[in-house]
Amino acid sequence: MSLVVGGCSSRAPVEVQALPSKGYVKVDSTQVTGLINRLYTQSGPNFSWMSLENVIRHNLQYLSRRPANEIAARYGQFEISWEMLRRTNEDFLQILPLLESSPELLSENFVWYELTPRTLLTGYYEPYLEASLVPDPEYPYPLYSIPADMKKLDLGKFHHRWKGQTLLYRTENGEAVPYYDREDIDFKGALQGQGLEIAWVKDRVDIFMLQVQGSGRLVLPDGSIKHVLYAGKNGLKYVSLGKELIERGILSKEGMSMQKIRAYFKENPQMIQELLVTNPSYVFFRLDDEGPFGSMACPLTPMASIATDTSVIPHGSLALLTTRIPVQGQDTREAVAKIVMAQDRGGAIKDTRVDLFCGSGPEAEFLAGHLTSWSHVYFPVSRAYLDELKDQ
Incomplete structure (x- = not known):
């Protein structure tokens, strides 16, 4: 099995042996047809291809500022250049209006690669926090700026x-x-x-969860909403609270979720300090009237934007994600295939792991809190771009 390594625009692809444990492996045409069929049947009844237009344009705004001939990422023996990403996004944007009736264009216009090993998919969301912008005894816990x-x-x-x-x-x-x-x-x-205080919050655990998610919405006493966005962190190692609870035997690994952690603290408030300080990492915030924004400085799109390790999946990448997600109120998981965009990164997101932005509100909180699924990521590359490299 081999894969095409797309490098800088100054040289043609090189055939090399694929590393089965790490890399991007070319997908054969039969499998591509199956993936496209899954995409059309499992993307949801309300999905519209044109809903991706603005998300792809955000990618292109970012990619237009990157040096075309430089390498965005090397993973295994696969090189991804900024030009490769830009051309792929441009070609995808061009065929968007035609994809509803012509799915074959996804095969005709792109060469597809599978990211190996498989992906651990998790989720994050925008939590709501009861807060005040002025000191108030009912809101004793501060949020800090850098x-x-x-x-x-x-x-x-x-x-x-x-x-x-x-x-x-x-x-x-x-x-x-x-x-x-x-x-x-x-x-x-x-x-x-x-x-340094930018707001004050009712619940200390809410602040911890906000720091894990990276952004949220403050619900102020008058009912108005203010976005609270990631501004920086203290540079210390992130330690998973869920892992700490499992290792101590407090909660079981099976069914671990944010909801279970919250329930434990509600029943055992005397343990809050002892357990929260096991994670020395600390996040600082800023207020805004809009949001949330990913690390690519563009708005995040629910169920389309993903956070990645950018040394594996760079900012501005398009991908096809296949997975199974939990269904609220049911003891089952639903098969899902969807186009996603790498527009964010996270301190705990390493190697092939992917974090899906689930949005805001109760449904998003449920999904983000319960989503842990082995998944597959497929990476499209503009066929026209690869053909031009061969001709050079």
């Missing part, structure tokens, strides 16, 4: 192996030390009195 004393160091300036890596720190007695962790900030008052 502290001025948190400094950033570009490690790539010191060694080429550290290119793209940064170090977040503060200084103490003239020495660089790690920035304050969750225990310092939430339980020892490390940031109090600095004017």
Whole structure:
């Protein structure tokens, strides 16, 4: 089995042996036909191809600012250039109005590759938090903006192996030390009195869940809504609370969800501090009238935008996702196939794992809280682009 490695536009594809454990493997025509059939039957009764138009245009706005001939990602022996991504999005946008009646265009216009190994699909959403923009005894827990004393160091300036890596720190007695962790900030008052509060929330667990999701909506006392968006983090390691609860034997791995974690804290409030501080990572926020936005700085689209490890699936990538998702109120999972866009990233999203943005509201909370499914991701590449490379 082999795959075509698409590189910079200055050289043609090279045939190499596929690495079965890591890479993008070319999908044969028979399997592509089956995937397209699944896409048309499992994309949902209300799906419209033209609903993807604005999402793809967001991709193209981002990709137009990237250097065409540079490599966006290398995974296994497969190279993805920014030009490859741009051409693929342009070709997809062009055929959108025709796809309702001509599904064969997905095979005629694109070469498809499967991401291996398979994908662990999880979900995230926009939680709602009861909050106030002014201090109020009913809202005792603050949300913080990025502290001025948190400094950033570009490690790539010191060694080429550290290119793209940064170090977040503060200084103490003239020495660089790690920035304050969750225990310092939430339980020892490390940031109090600095004017960093942007809002105050009723429930401390809500803040923790907001930090895991990355953005949310504040429901203010007058009923109005304010978006609260990710602004930065303290640079310390993210530790999964769910994993901690499982390892302690508090909750079982089977059926682990955000809802079960919330229920446990409601019954055991004395454990909140002890368990929350096991995750030293801390997220800072900003307020906005619009949102949510992914790390690609474009609006996230429910059930279409995904967060990825960008060294595997770069920003601006189109993909076909096949999976099974839980159905609320039923002990079953529904087969789903859909086109998704890599428009966000997350600190816990590594390798082939994908996080699906589920939207906001109770249904999104249920899906994000229960979605853990082994899935498959298929990556289209413009056939015209590959043909041009061969002719060079």
